[in-house]
Amino acid sequence: FFGQDAGNARNESAHVSPGTRCIHAVNPPKKNHEVHVPSTQNDVVTTTNIDERVDPNPSKIPSLMDPSSSIGLLPPSTIDLADQCFPVPRCDSAARFRTIDGGCNNLRFPVWGRTNTAHTRIVQAHYSDGTDRPRRSTSGHELPNSRHIRTTLFRDLDRPAPKHSLYAMQFGQIIAHDTEFALPKTSNNGSKLECCRPDGTSLQTLPKNCLPIKTPNDDPGSKNRCFTAPRTLDTADRGCNIKPVRQIIAVTSFLDASFVYGSDENTANSLRTFSNGKLRKQVGPNGKSFLPNTKKGARTCTAAITRNDNAVCFTSGDPLRVNIHPDQVVQTISLLRLHNFLCDEFKKINPSWNDERLYQEARRLLIGMYQHIIYNEFVPLLVGKDYARVNNLLPSSKGFNNNYDQFLNPTTITSFTAAAYRSLHSYIPGFFDLVNEARKVTSKIRLSDFYFKTDIVQQKDNYDSFLRGLLTQHSQEQDQFFTKEVSEFLFRIPNKTDGLDLVTLDLERGRDFGEPPYNKFRQLCGLKEAMSFNDLIDQINKKNIDALAKLYEHVNDIDYYAAGILEKPKPGSILGHTFQCIVGEMFFRWKFGDRFFYEFGGQPGSFRLDQLNEIRKTTLALIVCMTSDIQSIQRNAFDVPSARNPLVSCDSIQRLNLNAWREV
Numbered sequence: 001f002f003g004q005d006a007g008n009a010r011n012e013s014a015h016v017s018p019g020t021r022c023i024h025a026v027n028p029p030k031k032n033h034e035v036h037v038p039s040t041q042n043d044v045v046t047t048t049n050i051d052e053r054v055d056p057n058p059s060k061i062p063s064l065m066d067p068s069s070s071i072g073l074l075p076p077s078t079i080d081l082a083d084q085c086f087p088v089p090r091c092d093s094a095a096r097f098r099t100i101d102g103g104c105n106n107l108r109f110p111v112w113g114r115t116n117t118a119h120t121r122i123v124q125a126h127y128s129d130g131t132d133r134p135r136r137s138t139s140g141h142e143l144p145n146s147r148h149i150r151t152t153l154f155r156d157l158d159r160p161a162p163k164h165s166l167y168a169m170q171f172g173q174i175i176a177h178d179t180e181f182a183l184p185k186t187s188n189n190g191s192k193l194e195c196c197r198p199d200g201t202s203l204q205t206l207p208k209n210c211l212p213i214k215t216p217n218d219d220p221g222s223k224n225r226c227f228t229a230p231r232t233l234d235t236a237d238r239g240c241n242i243k244p245v246r247q248i249i250a251v252t253s254f255l256d257a258s259f260v261y262g263s264d265e266n267t268a269n270s271l272r273t274f275s276n277g278k279l280r281k282q283v284g285p286n287g288k289s290f291l292p293n294t295k296k297g298a299r300t301c302t303a304a305i306t307r308n309d310n311a312v313c314f315t316s317g318d319p320l321r322v323n324i325h326p327d328q329v330v331q332t333i334s335l336l337r338l339h340n341f342l343c344d345e346f347k348k349i350n351p352s353w354n355d356e357r358l359y360q361e362a363r364r365l366l367i368g369m370y371q372h373i374i375y376n377e378f379v380p381l382l383v384g385k386d387y388a389r390v391n392n393l394l395p396s397s398k399g400f401n402n403n404y405d406q407f408l409n410p411t412t413i414t415s416f417t418a419a420a421y422r423s424l425h426s427y428i429p430g431f432f433d434l435v436n437e438a439r440k441v442t443s444k445i446r447l448s449d450f451y452f453k454t455d456i457v458q459q460k461d462n463y464d465s466f467l468r469g470l471l472t473q474h475s476q477e478q479d480q481f482f483t484k485e486v487s488e489f490l491f492r493i494p495n496k497t498d499g500l501d502l503v504t505l506d507l508e509r510g511r512d513f514g515e516p517p518y519n520k521f522r523q524l525c526g527l528k529e530a531m532s533f534n535d536l537i538d539q540i541n542k543k544n545i546d547a548l549a550k551l552y553e554h555v556n557d558i559d560y561y562a563a564g565i566l567e568k569p570k571p572g573s574i575l576g577h578t579f580q581c582i583v584g585e586m587f588f589r590w591k592f593g594d595r596f597f598y599e600f601g602g603q604p605g606s607f608r609l610d611q612l613n614e615i616r617k618t619t620l621a622l623i624v625c626m627t628s629d630i631q632s633i634q635r636n637a638f639d640v641p642s643a644r645n646p647l648v649s650c651d652s653i654q655r656l657n658l659n660a661w662r663e664v
């Protein structure tokens with residue numbers, strides 16, 4: 001992603017215009033969600049996909065916590081600081097559909113969640129100069145070398161997750177691409193900033209604006225191997241002088257399937273047929289629909305660069321990342337097919353609807369179905385069902401939810417994207433299975449053979465075989481082990497032996513984004529500040545504490561990402577205390593801070609109650625069945641099939657009755 005052409009981010013002029021909006025004027029109402037949202041067992045839809053371990057004492061997210069227990073939560077005046085950097089769009093308060101760029105979702109703060117603005121922060125940034133220079137250790141020395149931390153703490157060990165299917169990893173990644181894209185800084189003339197030599201070795205002098213990653217002398221790889229990459233574009237690059245800087249976000253923050261539809265009008269329009277609401281597609285050799293082929297293959301697909309043989313290279317609402325690996329393409333194709341299916345059905349039900357109406361209604365329903373899967377099936381898997389329940393993250397089983405909060409900022413939080421959520425890189429296996437209907441593995445692909453080389457998806461019946469692989473193969477366990485396919489061979493060029501190191505980049509990205517050290521997140525999330533390494537024992541085991549104490553000079557130096565991964569998981573969750581806290585906070589904001597959230601009533605974009613009740617039938621299993629030729633599936637697609645989650649015929653999966661969309 002880094003080093004890729006950043007040309008898709010529009011170059012809106014962004015100047016501070018003092019006095020245009022008083023950022024101190026509004027005080028958010030206090031934690032009102034607790035009062036109104038049903039939170040008893042009976043009120044929530046029951047799911048089956050969750051680790052059954054009960055959490056007897058689930059904690060609260062910072063927004064709902066007693067303020068005295070959540071130390072360091074930024075006040076609104078600081079949180080809104082970046083708003084002044086970006087032009088405020090004009091809004092139509094009666095609009096029924098989301099804008100493509102996310103602007104005007106919040107009518108009072110129309111830039112919140114909009115693409116091409118800045119991330120928000122939940123804790124104050126920690127830069128050594130207060131503006132943008134990466135953190136140093138408490139003593140003033142440089143922090144420990146990130147690649148050394150990686151090779152010491154985060155090795156490769158094949159440990160499949162006991163229950164979760166590979167779909168859990170894949171769904172996690174599409175949410176990342178829906179809500180976050182950090183663009184690389186460029187060189188002075190706007191061209192790509194080269195931080196390494198083309199042959200993958202280090203340059204003599206590290207160019208300014210590259211991550212300061214030095215290759216350790218005792219690195220297990222070759223000595224001159226280069227692990228660095230450009231730093232991330234920030235508000236200063238947009239001519240806005242707020243301190244500390246905020247990093248630019250190049251997609252809409254909302255859970256609005258922007259990776260399918262695009263985050264700007266040009267991309268969105270380029271993906272539409274403008275006929276019957278449908279999205280553009282190409283028909284594959286087997287007569288099925290696939291994402292359209294891009295003419296710019298050389299920019300986004302390794303296959304096209306290296307083979308130059310007209311290999312298919314897909315495009316989507318997230319053109320620079322969709323081809324990252326075959327399963328990402330498979331998941332996006334599934335939603336493309338769903339959109340076009342919904343257009344066909346709506347056309348039959350409401351023949352008078354024109355192209356625009358069909359496109360918008362299909363998009364709105366698809367996003368509703370996708371959001372339902374996220375909150376009903378995925379979030380409980382991430383943070384645990386008990387935690388999800390006490391923090392009002394589970395869907396209601398009936399009626400509308402009327403708790404939209406216009407003062408809750410839904411913009412993606414830096415600590416979520418530059419640390420907590422990235423820890424799911426641990427979920428990635430080194431090989432992806434292709435599986436037949438009898439659930440036998442027919443072949444496996446090595447991940448690093450297929451980065452940005454995705455044409456395999458439309459050959460033979462590979463699309464269905466990859467999908468069955470997502471349903472049948474296990475994710476890797478969420479732990480301190482990462483496959484070498486990402487930590488040694490990331491974006492390996494075919495026929496080369498080395499690649500980049502994603503885990504080192506994650507650690508370094510946290511410093512790039514100014515994430516404060518782990519201890520600050522302990523306090524934010526209601527734990528005691530650790531005064532010494534030994535105090536970490538409430539969350540981290542002794543062996544790992546010893547390893548941290550060897551690496552870092554002081555307990556206040558530890559990178560949040562590093563310690564967060566080492567925390568023992570909370571009951572029912574795959575995450576430890578502070579990652580659960582930040583991830584929970586983020587999904588809370590994406591729910592209560594999204595005016596178009598599918599469960600809300602009384603908004604111009606709200607569904608009718610009968611429609612909402614249909615959406616509540618959605619499962620991931622249903623979408624897979626609707627968009628493939630797979631015959632059988634387990635009801636809970638985020639868990640591998642088992643005696644408790646057996647394969648059933650796709651015909652027996654409950655469907656939505658789209659007659660609820662018939663216009664009366």
Ligand code: HEM
Nearest residue numbers: 002169172173176180181182417421422424425428505509
């Ligand atoms: C094979 C699967 C995956 C690959 C190859 C991959 C690769 C990458 C790369 C190269 C970056 C940018 C690194 C940087 O320079 O900062 C990134 C960022 C990120 N990844 Fe992943 N990732 C994968 C799966 C996932 C999953 C499963 C999740 C979460 C569930 C995730 C969450 C994120 C987030 C939040 C970011 C930061 C956002 C961004 O700028 O794109 N990724 N990933």
Ligand SMILES: [Ca+2]
Nearest residue numbers: 178252254258
């Ligand atoms: Ca989005």
